[in-house]
Amino acid sequence: MKVPKVVDLQALQHFPDVLKKPDLHKLHVELFACLPSLPNMPDLHRLREELTNSLPSMDLLPSPSTWHIIEILTRCLPERLFHGNYTDVGVLLSMKEDVVNLIAPFMLTPITRWPFFAFLGGAMFCLFSSSTCHLLACHSERLSYIMLRLDYAGIAALISTSFYPTVYYSFMCNPFFCNLYLGFITLLGIGTMLVSLLPVFEKPEYRKFRASLFFGMGFSGIAPILHKLILFWNRPEALHTTGYELLMGLFYGIGTLIYATRVPERWMPGKFDIAGHSHQLFHLFVVAGAYTHYHAGLLYLRWRDQEGC
Numbered sequence: 001m002k003v004p005k006v007v008d009l010q011a012l013q014h015f016p017d018v019l020k021k022p023d024l025h026k027l028h029v030e031l032f033a034c035l036p037s038l039p040n041m042p043d044l045h046r047l048r049e050e051l052t053n054s055l056p057s058m059d060l061l062p063s064p065s066t067w068h069i070i071e072i073l074t075r076c077l078p079e080r081l082f083h084g085n086y087t088d089v090g091v092l093l094s095m096k097e098d099v100v101n102l103i104a105p106f107m108l109t110p111i112t113r114w115p116f117f118a119f120l121g122g123a124m125f126c127l128f129s130s131s132t133c134h135l136l137a138c139h140s141e142r143l144s145y146i147m148l149r150l151d152y153a154g155i156a157a158l159i160s161t162s163f164y165p166t167v168y169y170s171f172m173c174n175p176f177f178c179n180l181y182l183g184f185i186t187l188l189g190i191g192t193m194l195v196s197l198l199p200v201f202e203k204p205e206y207r208k209f210r211a212s213l214f215f216g217m218g219f220s221g222i223a224p225i226l227h228k229l230i231l232f233w234n235r236p237e238a239l240h241t242t243g244y245e246l247l248m249g250l251f252y253g254i255g256t257l258i259y260a261t262r263v264p265e266r267w268m269p270g271k272f273d274i275a276g277h278s279h280q281l282f283h284l285f286v287v288a289g290a291y292t293h294y295h296a297g298l299l300y301l302r303w304r305d306q307e308g309c
């Protein structure tokens, strides 16, 4: 998280005097020019009055979720907003900064975060259950069995929640496909978690079946991603996120392949019991995949915050 800039209250004491009526109009035009799809354009005239009446008591700190709105505003507002007698570049810049910090919290309710948080929650659950599993597995044979199942359930949760940001932010304007893809991956995720947790499927003859469920989950991501590319083929954001998603798929795919084929210990049994075991490599690839996907998620948030639906 980026720490938001704190508004300089001293400088703001002069804010209402600085911002004359023509400036307000100009500011409004500038804001519309750089954020055309703004859902909640603040009433700047009202804002100015509120500021004049209740300045120091107002809660002016932008919330953390507005940090990149601040960035967008800083980039798109012109350096020279006001026609006062100010010619000093430093003063003009700091005034621009104050305006940006002031307006940002009023600008818009950012796009909903829950799909991104669902993914982060899935990743945390996965890493938490993995650490618990490998920490406690040496306790006894019984506990080792239980813990190993929890380990796979965590990975199933991570893979299925990985779809949430991709699907939600790609199809937030098409609720039908959004619900269809989300429903499908949720059911598949729950199914895979059950298969991982239920003792019936623990038997060695189900090993291939378990691996193919993980594979299937990964491959089912191809449908929404292709669909996204068709819908937004001319958008750099769509191509960019797809690049990250391909890389993530590659990491998860290699990890699952290593898990299923038990490379490298199949070649030299006993030599990789401490380090280099297929299960360890599998976890490394899962972490790499999740990290890649985190970056894709940030791109989605940026894209949708700027454009809305």
Ligand SMILES: [Zn+2]
Residues within 6 Å of the ligand: 130, 133, 134, 151, 279, 283
């Ligand atoms: Zn593990």
